[in-house]
Amino acid sequence: MMAVKTELVKIKDTLSRRRHKRNTEVQKKKSVMKEEICRHSQTESDIQSASLKAIQGIKLKEQKLLDELKEMTDKHIGQLKADIKSGEMSVQMYQQQAELIDQALQSECDMDVYEMYQGCEAGDVEAYGDADVKERGKITKVTFRQDTDKLSKSLDDLQLGEIDIMYEGVLDLKATPVLHDTIGVRVAGDSNRPSPCDVTVMVVNDTDTVVVTDWTNKSVKSFYTRNNQTRHSKLSLGGKPWNLTKLTHNRVAVTVLNIKQIVTVEVNRDLVLLSTITTSKQYLGITPLTPSTLAASSQSPPCVDILDMTGNVLRSISLLHNGNNILQIPVNLCITRTGNILVSDGGTKRVVCLTPEGDVVFNYSPTGDITLKSPRGITSTSTGDILLTDYYLDIVIHLTESGQFVRSILTQQDGINYSRGVCVDGHGHVYVCLSRKGVIKVFTCKH
Incomplete structure (x- = not known):
């Protein structure tokens, strides 16, 4: 019986050592887990920060395009307003000229008819028509051209970062260094x-x-x-x-x-x-x-x-x-x-x-x-x-x-x-x- 008790004491000592060893491993894992939780929080913040920077960059490009669009559209509308005003003046002049011709035709005085004819021959009517000649450099229209394939590729190529998984000591020891x-x-x-x-x-x-x-x-x-x-x-x-x-x-x-x-x-x-x-x-x-x-x-x-x-x-x-x-x-x-x-x-x-x-x-x-x-x-x-x-x-x-x-x-x-x-x-x-x-x-x- 004494030998059995001695053996049990040895077994108990072995179990105690194993318990201590396993407990140490558990404590190490807990410490690693705590660090990993903190690292996750920091990494999450880093990803969000990288995303925000990318969004801010896109927003700046968006605002630049919008500003350029407004500038060109305002210029085009300004040109159109000037052309409309000029056209309306031409319409009014044409109307006035036509009315003068009607008055001359209705006149019983041959001199009035002849003077009106001479005025038309001098090119007054054609001069009014010169306002319709298009000026070079005028904007015809403002559009937005987009290369969707290029944009899609740019988004695919956009790198916010990578999730780098570390495996301590992982080596292919059969490989040639x-x-x-x-x-x-x-x-x-x-x-x-x-x-x-x-x-x-x-x-x-x-x-x-x-x-x-x-x-x-x-x-x-x-x-x-x-x-x-x-x-x-x-x-x-x-x-x-x-x-x-x-x-x-x-x-x-x-x-x-x-x-x-x-x-x-x-x-x-x-x-x-x-x-x-x-x-x-x-x-x-x-x-x-x-x-x-x-x-x-x-x-x-x-x-x-x-x-x-x-x-x-x-x-x-x-x-x-x-x-x-x-x-x-x-x-x-x-x-x-x-x-x-x-x-x-x-x-x-x-x-x-x-x-x-x-x-x-x-x-x-x-x-x-x-x-x-x-x-x-x-x-x-x-x-x-x-x-x-x-x-x-x-x-x-x-x-x-x-x-x-x-x-x-x-x-x-x-x-x-x-x-x-x-x-x-x-x-x-x-x-x-x-x-x-x-x-x-x-x-x-x-x-």
């Missing part, structure tokens, strides 16, 4: 050649924003495009930043070496330092577990710690295998879609997947031609696939969710050289930090 862009990390005020260590992409105010840590210039930088112009922001730190991770849609956490700090930064038009967390250890990698906890990796001692947002260590994970540490230099971390922690370890040259409780899910330590030399940047997509950079192999490796090697999707032939951080965005792009070149290469790898 194509270089899409190269982002230079050097900005005004840099005193050293930039060395990008880690990168992430965020959608802030409907703008794709690339956030990167620059090791040599002790700063976090962001790059984005607004009004067809490339812009940037730079936040200087007291030490050298290494790993960064997204906390919310516009906040990141960054590990800062040499001074045992984790800083949180708000990503807007300008980068804003929100908080500085002083830690008891020097942390390298960092990734969020829940809205209130982080996982961070340390080299001394080699471990992965679970921290609260004030830097307190809630739990420390150290792994031994046959008496040896599996973790020696855990340089980068990321979270999987199932809530596990991926660790790239530069000391043991492996990738380890851990549960938040410290259990090993898989341990990727290849041999032969694909033996890792210096694994660095690591990220997981929404489909569970894993991308890993190797600093000295100059490659980006694709692993399955269970840690099986698939292929090297990027190599030296693609310009990969001394690669560190890696991430994916919702447009099917892969971003790779090339530390010695001071650039971020962006590759298209989508459906």
Whole structure:
């Protein structure tokens, strides 16, 4: 019976962990839902604003046509009024002339008849008729000509905007990656050649924003495009930043070496330092577990710690295998879609997947031609696939969710050289930090 009770306690503990994990997922979904409701309201307003601008533009064109119509119609009517008045005067003169001729014909005086005849011969009657001659440049009629096909095409071509659906981490990893862009990390005020260590992409105010840590210039930088112009922001730190991770849609956490700090930064038009967390250890990698906890990796001692947002260590994970540490230099971390922690370890040259409780899910330590030399940047997509950079192999490796090697999707032939951080965005792009070149290469790898 004691064994049964012990087993039930284990089952209860497992259920408790699952409940906690699922509750964390639910809270994250609630947070995302709240953001989506706010985003919907803002997007709805943006669509209405775009529509109003288009309507105002059409109204201006309508008023311009109406003003032109009135101007031409008033001119035409004015000309017609002048012609009518002139015509009526001519009619009156003709009538008067005819009456004079009648009087002459009825006169018994031959002289009166002869004088009237001479007057008509001199052209007085024809002169009255000259008023009927049409003047050049007179308006004959005012009409509205409309090309309905052209108007219909213009309306079809009218772009108020597009509904852009973001699918985080959706990649066609079987496709051949194509270089899409190269982002230079050097900005005004840099005193050293930039060395990008880690990168992430965020959608802030409907703008794709690339956030990167620059090791040599002790700063976090962001790059984005607004009004067809490339812009940037730079936040200087007291030490050298290494790993960064997204906390919310516009906040990141960054590990800062040499001074045992984790800083949180708000990503807007300008980068804003929100908080500085002083830690008891020097942390390298960092990734969020829940809205209130982080996982961070340390080299001394080699471990992965679970921290609260004030830097307190809630739990420390150290792994031994046959008496040896599996973790020696855990340089980068990321979270999987199932809530596990991926660790790239530069000391043991492996990738380890851990549960938040410290259990090993898989341990990727290849041999032969694909033996890792210096694994660095690591990220997981929404489909569970894993991308890993190797600093000295100059490659980006694709692993399955269970840690099986698939292929090297990027190599030296693609310009990969001394690669560190890696991430994916919702447009099917892969971003790779090339530390010695001071650039971020962006590759298209989508459906």
